[in-house]
Structure formats: C-alpha cells, structure tokens
Amino acid sequence: xxxxxxxxxxxxxxxxxxxxxxxxxxxxVTYALVDEANIKSMTKxxxxxxxxxxxxxxxxxxSKICMAVEKFSPNRRWQIDTLIKVxxxxxxxxxxxxxxxxxxxxxATPELHSYTVIKLYFNMKESLSQEALVHVGVWCLGExxxxxxxxxxxxxxxxxxxxxxxxxxxxxxxxxxxxPTAERAAGTHCLVTAALxxxxxxxxxxxxxxxxxxxxFDSSLHVDLQQRSCEFLEILGADWESHRAxxxxxxxxxxxxxxxxxxxxxxxxxxxxVPRGPVGPVAPPGGKDLLDLNDLLDGQAAPxxxxxxxxxxxxxxxxxxxxxxxxxxxxxxxxxxxAAPSAPAPPAPVALDIFGAPEPMGAAAMVAFEKNGLKxxxxxxxxxxxxxxxxxxxxxxxSVPMTNFVFEAAVPKFVTLTMQPATGQILPxxxxxxxxxxxxxxxxxNGEKALIMKxxxxxxxxxxxxxxxxxxxxxxxxY
Numbered sequence: 046x047x048x049x050x051x052x053x054x055x056x057x058x059x060x061x062x063x064x065x066x067x068x069x070x071x072x073x074v075t076y077a078l079v080d081e082a083n084i085k086s087m088t089k090x091x092x093x094x095x096x097x098x099x100x101x102x103x104x105x106x107x108s109k110i111c112m113a114v115e116k117f118s119p120n121r122r123w124q125i126d127t128l129i130k131v132x133x134x135x136x137x138x139x140x141x142x143x144x145x146x147x148x149x150x151x152x153a154t155p156e157l158h159s160y161t162v163i164k165l166y167f168n169m170k171e172s173l174s175q176e177a178l179v180h181v182g183v184w185c186l187g188e189x190x191x192x193x194x195x196x197x198x199x200x201x202x203x204x205x206x207x208x209x210x211x212x213x214x215x216x217x218x219x220x221x222x223x224x225p226t227a228e229r230a231a232g233t234h235c236l237v238t239a240a241l242x243x244x245x246x247x248x249x250x251x252x253x254x255x256x257x258x259x260x261x262f263d264s265s266l267h268v269d270l271q272q273r274s275c276e277f278l279e280i281l282g283a284d285w286e287s288h289r290a291x292x293x294x295x296x297x298x299x300x301x302x303x304x305x306x307x308x309x310x311x312x313x314x315x316x317x318x319v320p321r322g323p324v325g326p327v328a329p330p331g332g333k334d335l336l337d338l339n340d341l342l343d344g345q346a347a348p349x350x351x352x353x354x355x356x357x358x359x360x361x362x363x364x365x366x367x368x369x370x371x372x373x374x375x376x377x378x379x380x381x382x383x384a385a386p387s388a389p390a391p392p393a394p395v396a397l398d399i400f401g402a403p404e405p406m407g408a409a410a411m412v413a414f415e416k417n418g419l420k421x422x423x424x425x426x427x428x429x430x431x432x433x434x435x436x437x438x439x440x441x442x443x444s445v446p447m448t449n450f451v452f453e454a455a456v457p458k459f460v461t462l463t464m465q466p467a468t469g470q471i472l473p474x475x476x477x478x479x480x481x482x483x484x485x486x487x488x489x490x491n492g493e494k495a496l497i498m499k500x501x502x503x504x505x506x507x508x509x510x511x512x513x514x515x516x517x518x519x520x521x522x523x524y
Contacts, residue, residue, distance in 0.1 A: 053078060060094050061451065063466070068102060076109045084117040088127060093501075095134050097453050097464060103138040107131055111143045120310040121154050125161055129178070133168060133458060136175025137226065144177050148184055153298045156311050159192035161185060163206060166193055169216060172458040174489065176225040180236055183220060186213060187240030188295055191247040210248035217241065218258065231267040238262060238270065242277040246293045256281055408524070413517040414500055418443035421452070421502070422478070425520060433486040433496065433524050439479070441472035447504040447511075452482055455499045461487040462498075472504070492523035 056078070059071035079087045091110050098106055110131050118124035128147050132139055151161050165182040173179055190213055192198065198206045217237050224230040241255045248255075259281075262274035280289060414421040420440040427433055441447050450470045456462045467482040488496055497518040504511055 057090050057094075060098075065102070069105070072102075072106060072109055076113060079113045079117060081117050081119070084113065084119065085123075088114065092127075092130060092134065093453075095131070096455050100138075103135045104140070107135045107138045108140060108143065111139065111146075115146065121150065122157060122160070122311060125151060125154075125157060126164075129161075129164060129168065132175055132178040132181065133172075134175075136177035136179070139177035144181050147181050149298075151181075151185065152188070152296055154311060158189045159195075159198050162189040162193050163198055163208075166208065166213070166216065168458075169220075172489065173220060173223055174225055174458075174461065176229070176233070179220055179225050179233065183217065183233075183236045183240045186217065187243035187247075190240075190244050194248060210244075210251045211254075213244065213248060214251050214254050214258070221258070221261070231265075231270050234262060234265075234267075235270050235273055238273045238277055242280060243293050245281065246290055252281070408521045411517070411519060413437065413498075414502065414513070414515045416513060416515075417506075417511070419447065419472070419502070419504070419513070420477075421500070423517065425524060427521075427524060431487070431491070433488065433520075435484045435486065437482045437484065438477075439467075439472055439481070440477040441474060442477075443506070444474050445507055446474050447472040447506050449510075450480065450504040451502070453501045453503075454484065455501075456486065457494070457497065459489045459494055460496060461489070486524075488524065495522075496520045496524045 053075075056071055056074050059067055060075065062068055062071065075087065075091070088110065091106065091113075095103065095106055095110070111128060114124055114127050114131075118127065125147075128143075132147075151157065154161075162185045165178070165185050168178060169182045186193070190210075193208050193213060194210050196205045196207055200206050217240060221234060221237055224233040226233075238259060241258055245252060245255055256278065259274050259278050262270050263278060265271040265274065279285070280292060285292070408425045408427075411423045411425070412420065413423045418441060420442065422438045422440070424436040424438065425433055426436075437452060439450070439452070448471050450467070450472055452467060454462065454464065463485045465483040467480055469480040472480055486496060488494070495518060497516060497520075500513075500515045500517065502513045502515075
C-alpha cells in the first residue's frame with residue numbers, strides 16, 4: 046500500500062478518465078488507500094469528485110465514501126457531518142441501507158441529537174431535491190424535534206436558535222408538496238406521517254395542525270400510506286391519551302455495535318453553522334479545492350471571488366472548528382456574500398415563433414475567468430423551460446499548448462447543474478474558443494436567488510501542472 050500511496054494523486058486523477066472501466070478500477074484502488082491517517086484528505090478528494098461525477102457512477106461513489114467514513118471516521122461528529130455532506134451532494138444515489146445506518150448512528154449518540162436535527166433542518170430548508178437528505182431529515186425531525194424547538198441550542202453568536210413548532214410543520218408540508226422524487230413520493234409521505242405522529246408529543250401546540258395533515262392521507266390510493274394515516278389518527282383519539290407518550294417515545298437504540306461508532310470520541314457538539322448574515326472580511330487561506338473543503342476538514346472557509354478572475358477578499362462568515370461547516374455554504378445564500386453584478390446587457394427584443402411563444406434568448410457573453418493566458422468565456426441562454434444553458438469557451442493566448450485541461454464548476458444547493466464533457470483536453474497555442482463545454486442549470490428559487498458558480502480549472506503548461514480557482518457571478522436577473 047505504501048507504493049500505491051506515492052501514486053495517490055495519479056490514481057485519483059484516473060477517477061476522471063473517460064473510460065468507465067478505468068474510473069471504476071480507480072475508485073476501488075482509492076478506497077483501498079483510505080486509512081485512519083488520510084481519511085479526511087481522501088474524503089475531500091472523493092467529495093470534490095462527487096460534484097462532477099456522471100450520474101451512473103454516483104451510486105457506487107457514494108457507497109464507497111459512506112463505507113470509508115463508517116470505518117475510519119475520527120469521531121462521531123465528523124462522521125455525521127460528512128455523511129450529511131454526501132447526502133447534500135448525492136442524496137438521490139445513497140442506498141437505503143446507508144440511510145438506515147446514519148439514523149442508527151445518530152440515535153446512538155444522544156450528545157449530538159440537538160446538533161444533528163438542527164443541521165438537517167437548515168439543510169432541508171435550503172433544498173428538498175436530495176432524497177436521502179430529506180428522508181433522514183424527516184426521521185430526525187420526528188425523533189428529535191423537541192431539541193429543535195426548545196430554544197436551548199445556542200448558535201455561533203451565542204444567541205438561541207429559534208425554530209417554532211409551526212416552522213417544523215411548514216417544512217414537512219413542503220416535503221409533502223414537493224417530494225424529492227415524484228415516482229417514490231408515497232415512501233416519502235409514509236416517513237412524513239411517522240414524523241407527524243411523533244411530533245404530537247414533541248410539539249403539542251400543533252396537535253390540530255398535525256391531525257389535519259394526517260387526514261390528507263387517510264384516503265390515499267397507496268395502501269401502506271392510507272393504513273399508517275388511519276392508525277395514527279386513531280392514536281390521536283381521546284381513548285389513547287394516557288398511552289400516547291409511551292407509544293410515541295424515541296426509538297430504542299440497538300445494542301449491537303454500530304460500525305464502531307460508540308467506541309469513538311463524540312467530537313465537538315457546539316452549533317457553528319446556523320445560517321446568518323455575513324460578518325467582517327476574512328483573509329483568503331489560499332484555497333485549492335473546488336468548494337474549498339477546509340470547512341469539512343476542520344479549517345476555515347475560503348472567501349469567494351466576486352468577479353471570477355482569481356481570488357479576492359469578500360465578506361464571509363468564519364466557521365468553527367470540528368468540521369461543522371456545511372459543504373455548500375460557500376455558495377449558499379445563507380452565508381456567502383453576493384457576487385458583484387456585472388454591467389447589465391441592454392434588453393433585447395423578445396423573438397416570437399409563429400405561434401407567439403418566446404424563443405430562448407441568450408444574454409451577452411461574460412468573461413468568467415482570465416489569468417496567465419487562459420480565458421474562459423460564458424455564453425448563457427435562458428431556455429423556454431426556465432433552465433439556463435451556459436456554453437463555456439476556452440482560449441489560450443500563450444505560444445505553448447495547455448494539455449490535460451479540466452474545467453469543473455460547483456453551484457449552490459438551490460441549483461441543479463448538469464455538465465457535458467468538454468470537446469477536448471488540449472488548448473492549442475494562440476487559439477480562441479476552440480474547445481467548449483456545455484452546462485445546464487436549473488434554479489429552484491425561480492431566479493429569486495442569484496446564480497453563482499465556483500470554478501476549478503486544471504491544466505499542464507510547459508510540463509508544470511497548474512490549478513486555478515475562481516467564482517463567477519453577474520448572471521442576468523432571473524437566471
């Protein structure tokens with residue numbers, strides 16, 4: 046294994062190989078390289094890759110990350126943090142068994158009940174698109190909702206974290222209205238009904254609202270969902286009032302050892318990532334990762350560049366130690382400073398087809414990155430279905446080629462990003478727009494939150510590897 050460790054970077058680079066067989070073999074070897082000494086750095090690399098991996102590869106990748114974290118995590122706080130990040134990035138590819146293991150680990154760690162339910166609540170408030178995140182979040186709301194609404198938890202500013210029982214019910218209602226996967230909505234609704242009945246004893250002030258929500262399912266065509274709803278409604282009857290608290294008590298913790306979790310340190314249980322306004326400027330620590338995952342690895346989050354032409358200082362909240370920062374907080378409206386808007390393009394006339402429907406209109410080209418002879422130009426276009434297509438064009442003004450060219454992008458959780466492969470991996474010298482790469486973005490906030498991207502660009506020039514970071518904002522309003 047020591048021999049393979051020396052070639053770790055080469056093996057990790059093979060995860061991006063166009064050949065699926067090479068990628069799978071590279072993932073197996075990468076997993077074999079993980080140990081207690083490098084679990085944090087290797088997890089960082091795998092999470093970075095999860096952001097840009099193809100959909101048909103994500104399930105196996107998520108499985109390998111979860112197994113490595115379960116086996117080698119240094120403490121339970123880091124284990125829970127990291128698994129939540131996996132579910133934020135690839136929650137639609139996390140298997141049921143891994144979701145259940147997460148819930149058992151949380152249940153077996155009473156010191157982190159409050160921390161975990163608060164973290165899941167705010168992650169769900171940002172996005173309901175990842176099924177695993179929603180499912181474990183709904184379960185935790187039902188089991189530990191009393192911690193969430195107690196007002197006893199203290200945020201990073203030493204102020205109580207205030208979440209009302211009504212806020213919790215509103216979030217569950219949003220899950221009912223917008224389940225992460227429509228074809229498996231019944232399964233999601235079953236979990237919601239179980240959480241609702243548990244909240245009867247955690248949030249007694251919402252008794253009637255809970256009854257009303259449960260009645261939505263008592264005539265469902267899904268047999269299991271209908272049966273659950275009817276049984277839970279029966280428990281709300283006066284005949285069961287004296288037995289209700291015992292029936293709805295917390296799930297008992299299995300005695301069997303859960304992946305060695307109970308033999309590990311708990312870690313810091315303080316809350317350090319509640320969404321809050323930006324604080325003073327923070328000096329950049331020279332970030333080098335796509336999402337600057339130092340917050341995951343017990344460091345400080347890096348500031349985002351507002352112009353996309355390198356790294357600059359911007360207002361951004363510092364995160365505490367202990368791996369508590371959220372993976373996507375860097376691009377999240379809850380904490381990141383808004384990107385400086387570029388000069389708006391003059392409004393173009395809306396073209397109509399013969400039936401009077403507007404055709405997709407493109408915005409003016411925008412320079413996303415320009416440094417050391419490399420120029421990246423974005424050509425965004427709003428499609429008729431509301432999505433945004435961005436065509437990235439790459440130019441090399443140097444007299445030498447740029448080889449092994451890789452362009453990666455990350456977006457906030459309220460945006461779904463799909464990237465097509467680049468048309469080439471070599472930028473010949475003194476060429477403009479020869480290599481291109483197409484991206485599709487769906488903004489779930491319907492344009493209420495601005496689209497921003499964080500970029501990582503890698504290439505080899507004159508035999509030396511180069512890696513650049515940048516952030517681009519200034520997309521037209523509504524994109």
